[in-house]
Amino acid sequence: MKDNLFLQSEFTYDSKYRKHPAVEELLDLVMYRDLIQQLIRRDIIARYKRSTLGILWTMLQPLGMMAVMAIVFSALFHQVEGYVVYLLSGLVAWTFFAQTTTAAITHIVWGGTLLKRIYIPMTSFSISSIGTGLINLVLSLIPLLLIMLAAGRPITWAFLFIPIPILLLATFALGVSLILSTLAVYFPDIKEMYQIIVQAWMYLTPIVYPESILPDSYRFWLLYLNPMYYLIKMFRVTIYDGKLPSVETMLVGTLISLVTLAIGWIYFSKKADEFAYLA
């Protein structure tokens, strides 16, 4: 018995004495922190390498799409003052959410072949998707600021508060990514299904249209039960209204983000042991 205890401490891996999967995953992730950086680098480099404009696309792409939407919808919602900025402030946040969650699914599928051969903390795929998304999001704030200047919207000190909504949105997106990528391991068609859902979800959230056009009967379902409503609202209040979000919005947003991340992290790491079994 004594001999056993002595031996145990010398082993680097013992399948019998494992920590809670959620804790183990976190500790391993710290050891593999350079991997996350490399995965982000790979995404950024691979995406822009063969284009002449390179990283500029990060700014041009949302700009182009937003221009189209702004032209189409501004005639419809001319009662909204500074509609372009109203639209953009919500759209940058939504684009980040949709892109990162979709990328997380793609990455876990890519990683699948590796995961059967070598040990990797698997949350690194979702986390690096968020990292890449954050770079894109921050870069898309530059054209947004330019548009605000051009449209004559005042840029206030509240803009400096923007890291907080970004952080909360990233936390929420990570939680959702982890849940989705777990499902994607079991069901390859999750990606197709999710793309439809995310599209519908966008139009159900007040992004292209003002909140005020929603009839009272829909408000409860589309606003108060929609986590993205609070997170988008933080962006909008900070950028479009140039004010700090209310304490209430902040609290709800923080709560939603943290709970989603906790659920996603625990669910993912508990299921992660099974991934390699799904050959």
Place this chain on the structure above:
Amino acid sequence: MKPVIILENVVVRYRKPDERFGTFKEYVIQFVRRNVRYREFTALNQINLQVHEGEILGVVGRNGAGKSTLLKVISRVLIPVEGRVRIRGRVSPLLELGAGFHPELTGRENIFLNGALLGHSRREIRERLDEIVEFAELGAFIDSPLRTYSTGMIARLGFSIATTWKPDILILDEILAVGDENFRQKCGVRMNKFKDEGTTILLVSHTASNIESMCTRAVWLDHGEIKADGSTSEVIALYRNSSQN
């Protein structure tokens, strides 16, 4: 000699749905109808194995005997449903051709990506960068995107990255045919160096001659169980006899 791998009563059982549910929709429909039935498949059954430091262990067995599953258990990829696995030191499996590479990145960028996937820090990789490039014989190609490489070049780069750090336990799964004769000789030299420095090597193959020439000890796996464990010549003889019948 210290044991570096200890498996005790290890059982790996795959639980697969009777029909493969390709899609989520199908699964939900079948689940609601309570139609999901599972079939169990035991890939490893009560495996007991101890491997000591510096041993070169060959694993033989037919296709589907559980060889790859055994390696997955040892490299921490698969957690057994029963039993206990203990490992001392760093396990380094040699990845199959091009796994973990990105075609658009240059060779240099891929070294950093692949090294990070194997758990090395950026600093560790930077220290070994020149050595990796030199061993892989890539020369000026190192700054070209990987999609311009030949299969041989990719194989050399992969091998070079995986073996530049001396692993405590090296896992070779049927991949010794890397590159041309000259490069294969270099690989052999590197393997022998590892062996002399005390690396434990696990070599899996269904061709017995590979095992015979390299290993000091062999294990014969059949239907997820260890049929024989002992000196290479004995085990190989038993394995050969059984395949003739």
